[in-house]
Amino acid sequence: MKVAFTVNGAPREAEVEPRRTLADMLREECGLTGTHLGCEHGVCGACTVLLDGAPVRACLMFGVQAEGAAIRTVEGLAAPDGTLNALQRAFQAHHGLQCGFCTPGFLMLATWLLERPDKLDEDTMRHVLSSNICRCTGYQGILASVRAAAQELGRWAG
Amino acid sequence: MTGWVGRSLPRIEDPALLRGEAAFTADLAIGARAVRFLRSPVAAGRIAALRPPPDMPPGALFVTAADLPEAGPIRPMLHRFDYRAVEQPVLPRERVHFAGQPVAALVAPTAEMAEDLLDEAVFEVEAEEAVVDLDAALRPGAPLVHAVAPGNVAVEGALRQPGVEAAFAQAHRVVEFAFRSGRQNATPMETRGGLAAFDRATGRVRLTASCQMPHALRSGIAEVLGMPEADLQVVAPHVGGGFGQKMALFPEYPVLVWLARRHRGSFAWIEDRNENLTASAHSRDQRHALRAAFDAEGRLLALEAEILANVGAFSTWPVTCGVEPLMAFAEYPGPYKVPAYAARARGVLTNTCTMAPYRGVSRPVITFGIERLMDRAAAALGMDRIAIRRRNLVDSFPYRTATGMTLDEASYVEALDAAAALADIPGFRARQQAARADGRLLGLGVSVFNERTGYGTPAFAARGMGIVPGYEVVDIAMTPTGEVEARIGASPHGQGLATALSQIIADRLGMQPGQVRIVAGDTDRTPYGWGTFASRSAVIGGGACQLAADRLAERLRAAAAKVLQTTPAQVTLRDGQAFGANDASLPLAELARLAHWRSDLFEGFSLAETAAYDPGGTFSNACHVAEVEVDPETGGVRILRYLVVEDAGRIINPMIADGQVRGGIAQGIANALFEEVVYAADGTCLTGTLADYVVPSCAEVPEIELHHMETISPATVTGAKGLGEGGAIGAPAAICNAVSDALAHLGVDVAEFPATPPRIRALVRAAEASIEARP
Numbered sequence: 001m002k003v004a005f006t007v008n009g010a011p012r013e014a015e016v017e018p019r020r021t022l023a024d025m026l027r028e029e030c031g032l033t034g035t036h037l038g039c040e041h042g043v044c045g046a047c048t049v050l051l052d053g054a055p056v057r058a059c060l061m062f063g064v065q066a067e068g069a070a071i072r073t074v075e076g077l078a079a080p081d082g083t084l085n086a087l088q089r090a091f092q093a094h095h096g097l098q099c100g101f102c103t104p105g106f107l108m109l110a111t112w113l114l115e116r117p118d119k120l121d122e123d124t125m126r127h128v129l130s131s132n133i134c135r136c137t138g139y140q141g142i143l144a145s146v147r148a149a150a151q152e153l154g155r156w157a158g
Numbered sequence: 159m160t161g162w163v164g165r166s167l168p169r170i171e172d173p174a175l176l177r178g179e180a181a182f183t184a185d186l187a188i189g190a191r192a193v194r195f196l197r198s199p200v201a202a203g204r205i206a207a208l209r210p211p212p213d214m215p216p217g218a219l220f221v222t223a224a225d226l227p228e229a230g231p232i233r234p235m236l237h238r239f240d241y242r243a244v245e246q247p248v249l250p251r252e253r254v255h256f257a258g259q260p261v262a263a264l265v266a267p268t269a270e271m272a273e274d275l276l277d278e279a280v281f282e283v284e285a286e287e288a289v290v291d292l293d294a295a296l297r298p299g300a301p302l303v304h305a306v307a308p309g310n311v312a313v314e315g316a317l318r319q320p321g322v323e324a325a326f327a328q329a330h331r332v333v334e335f336a337f338r339s340g341r342q343n344a345t346p347m348e349t350r351g352g353l354a355a356f357d358r359a360t361g362r363v364r365l366t367a368s369c370q371m372p373h374a375l376r377s378g379i380a381e382v383l384g385m386p387e388a389d390l391q392v393v394a395p396h397v398g399g400g401f402g403q404k405m406a407l408f409p410e411y412p413v414l415v416w417l418a419r420r421h422r423g424s425f426a427w428i429e430d431r432n433e434n435l436t437a438s439a440h441s442r443d444q445r446h447a448l449r450a451a452f453d454a455e456g457r458l459l460a461l462e463a464e465i466l467a468n469v470g471a472f473s474t475w476p477v478t479c480g481v482e483p484l485m486a487f488a489e490y491p492g493p494y495k496v497p498a499y500a501a502r503a504r505g506v507l508t509n510t511c512t513m514a515p516y517r518g519v520s521r522p523v524i525t526f527g528i529e530r531l532m533d534r535a536a537a538a539l540g541m542d543r544i545a546i547r548r549r550n551l552v553d554s555f556p557y558r559t560a561t562g563m564t565l566d567e568a569s570y571v572e573a574l575d576a577a578a579a580l581a582d583i584p585g586f587r588a589r590q591q592a593a594r595a596d597g598r599l600l601g602l603g604v605s606v607f608n609e610r611t612g613y614g615t616p617a618f619a620a621r622g623m624g625i626v627p628g629y630e631v632v633d634i635a636m637t638p639t640g641e642v643e644a645r646i647g648a649s650p651h652g653q654g655l656a657t658a659l660s661q662i663i664a665d666r667l668g669m670q671p672g673q674v675r676i677v678a679g680d681t682d683r684t685p686y687g688w689g690t691f692a693s694r695s696a697v698i699g700g701g702a703c704q705l706a707a708d709r710l711a712e713r714l715r716a717a718a719a720k721v722l723q724t725t726p727a728q729v730t731l732r733d734g735q736a737f738g739a740n741d742a743s744l745p746l747a748e749l750a751r752l753a754h755w756r757s758d759l760f761e762g763f764s765l766a767e768t769a770a771y772d773p774g775g776t777f778s779n780a781c782h783v784a785e786v787e788v789d790p791e792t793g794g795v796r797i798l799r800y801l802v803v804e805d806a807g808r809i810i811n812p813m814i815a816d817g818q819v820r821g822g823i824a825q826g827i828a829n830a831l832f833e834e835v836v837y838a839a840d841g842t843c844l845t846g847t848l849a850d851y852v853v854p855s856c857a858e859v860p861e862i863e864l865h866h867m868e869t870i871s872p873a874t875v876t877g878a879k880g881l882g883e884g885g886a887i888g889a890p891a892a893i894c895n896a897v898s899d900a901l902a903h904l905g906v907d908v909a910e911f912p913a914t915p916p917r918i919r920a921l922v923r924a925a926e927a928s929i930e931a932r933p
Contacts, residue, residue: 017270020270027184028188033178033185034179035178036182036347036348036398037184038347038348038349038431039847039848040430040431041848043848043849044347044431044853046347073178074177077177078177082177084176091176092176095169095814095816097172097175098399098652098653098821099347099396099398099651099652100171100176100396100652101348101396102398104178126856126857127857130856130857133347133848133855134347134856135346135399135821135825136347136399137824138822138824138859138862139824140862141817141820
């Protein structure tokens with residue numbers, strides 16, 4: 001089936017089997033391999049992307065369900081010249097990653113947190129980020145990174 | 159020296175990972191023909207029929223043992239400890255030995271098509287009785303997992319020092335503790351996977367694989383397939399965690415390389431999470447029984463350990479199935495003075511997934527054992543729990559252990575005292591009492607341990623390993639534009655090793671770390687080395703980098719002396735320049751250009767050096783303190799505070815070091831409270847998804863307070879000790895001691911971990927029943 005959508009602002013079309021997941025479509029048809037697959041059953045969150053502004057597990061959606069949607073992936077975060085955005089810089093400064101495999105999912109989830117109308121507080125941050133699994137960091141670096149980015153962007157409550 | 163070592167330098171690895179531009183194996187595999195494995199659905203049985211799907215589309219392949227007559231078995235060797243050389247066929251011909259064992263490979267243009275076809279493949283197996291747990295495997299008359307191992311015992315170590323009997327005879331108190339450790343899966347976020355690509359121009363195969371030991375993997379595959387090693391390149395690209403699981407030579411990799419050679423193309427297998435949870439490698443399924451003799455002052459007089467390790471169906475290559483039982487056997491006394499030691503350790507075969515090393519290997523289990531034993535002894539002797547530990551910790555160095563290891567300078571007592579002070583135990587006791595009055599159950603637990611790190615070939619040779627890992631080699635060179643390239647055999651997979659090594663090298667050469675490039679994870683571009691495992695890369699890879707950089711510095715000084723018309727001894731390297739006697743200076747980039755392009759000035763000079771490093775090993779140490787609240791109604795445990803005093807010698811990059819400790823503790827918390835691989839009685843693995851195998855999230859892992867001590871090790875050239883495993887080692891003991899402390903008034907004593915809510919509920923119920931039953 002033919003699907004039309006935008007990824008990181010650019011219009012895309014893809015010809016996909018109806019059973020192909022959004023994650024596989026992004027990785028294989030669009031070449032956007034920054035979206036990683038950690039479990040393919042919706043638990044780990046490594047494949048989290050933003051679809052029309054909301055975080056989704058790209059392994060739990062079919063590609064054809066993205067018809068007409070605006071998708072954002074990790075590849076859309078940095079500037080075209082590679083300059084990291086505030087959230088990415090905070091992850092580097094606060095050791096929010098080690099192997100980096102879960103990182104794109106955490107970055108997209110945190111991007112959503114930082115763009116919500118409400119300012120971010122500690123409990124909300126921990127609650128939402130508990131959606132995803134990281135095996136390397138023990139999470140403290142991830143939480144510190146998101147907290148620091150929120151502070152820098154004026155999105156931290158308190 | 160410009161002092162880069164010791165700084166929390168941001169990692170040079172991060173930007174590409176943060177942009178989603180770093181390539182992992184699966185990212186490179188797009189477009190290759192997809193390989194899926196047909197896996198045995200039963201734990202034990204005889205293969206009755208194995209046939210391809212009736213309608214194989216063009217381009218599809220079905221590969222069985224019959225297609226691979228030249229492939230030898232995976233057969234790691236241990237020349238000691240009554241080792242039975244269990245061998246694993248790449249693909250089995252006759253029998254299957256665990257549910258999940260690969261039986262055949264199916265190749266199709268896409269993974270979806272391969273999986274569809276697998277459903278149509280014919281695999282009939284006459285199921286046989288499976289032995290799944292230790293009791294079943296050791297029962298007299300139990301079916302044999304492998305005929306070569308009578309009684310299902312694959313490896314056995316025994317030691318009884320003189321004086322053990324006498325110590326028990328004269329003991330003021332004998333304390334016993336028997337316990338069980340649940341089976342865990344390392345669960346790297348990136349599963350295993352490989353892409354084997356045939357180069358028609360050269361006839362070589364490049365295997366890109368998510369692995370920790372690329373050189374050893376290459377050797378293992380070449381041996382199994384009987385191919386020249388030079389015709390195989392193994393590349394570890396970005397690797398999404400390993401924690402030991404990705405050390406082994408798994409049968410899937412020789413199949414991929416065989417496919418690429420036989421069919422002259424590119425073939426990729428990307429493991430799914432179910433395969434990873436059921437068919438990669440497990441760890442820590444052990445049962446121990448301890449007896450300890452104490453005198454009236456709480457002095458440990460003797461320790462006796464009976465160690466049983468369920469090693470699964472095969473022996474993992476290259477470390478063998480001895481790795482878990484024999485580490486427990488050799489290292490049980492840990493940081494304690496044990497004047498007389500007796501132990502017997504057996505590795506027991508079962509029809510379950512094979513065991514492999516996992517962060518800490520057996521140390522989380524033995525630390526749980528000895529630290530729970532210390533708490534029991536303190537209670538039995540009416541002593542303070544800190545005091546009994548302090549009385550028995552090794553406090554003068556070097557100290558030779560009962561099993562012949564040498565403990566180098568460490569801070570066992572100091573770390574314990576510091577942790578106890580920071581934990582404010584009297585204050586905690588007051589809060590505990592107050593909480594009890596409100597019906598809340600708080601507990602505090604301590605664990606003290608040491609962690610053998612950075613050990614080279616002597617330590618592995620002492621184990622009798624057929625393949626003896628240990629050294630690392632570093633090739634270092636300066637380019638004509640003045641950057642330094644260091645090619646290392648170690649193979650990082652998330653540790654930030656490139657950053658840490660660049661700090662070491664930059665200091666030795668008076669350069670910026672940004673001028674250093676670390677080349678790793680490619681057998682074509684790096685010298686033979688052993689990879690990254692066993693908390694060794696910062697110590698051994700770092701030591702080799704330091705030695706190599708020092709040799710390069712000598713060459714630079716000699717070259718600079720010629721140009722600056724002075725002697726090499728007068729030349730110093732700093733700020734990217736070589737300074738002569740009278741402050742005359744020359745940028746290193748200029749010197750490098752001259753050395754390469756005007757070598758006539760230097761009598762054939764070169765700026766390349768090699769160094770090897772193979773240390774005997776060192777011991778890090780730490781004290782962990784956990785404060786928990788236990789809900790007796792649900793059995794749930796909440797960690798209220800987690801405190802660590804850690805001593806890993808000289809810290810190269812504190813941020814990275816802290817990350818290793820915190821990440822290790824998260825895995826130790828998982829081991830203590832959450833994660834367990836569970837098998838049904840018939841050998842079916844019941845925990846095949848991340849919904850069943852519970853990996854903790856940030857809702858379960860608390861903030862961790864870290865304090866460092868720096869006992870500079872005389873046993874390593876950098877003074878650094880490894881610390882990759884310590885977090886995972888200390889946490890189960892500290893947490894389960896805390897849980898036991900919270901429930902002490904009920905007489906509850908945790909003797910099985912993970913201490914999951916159902917287990918804690920069962921303990922509480924049993925304790926309440928026994929209290930009610932009292933007259």
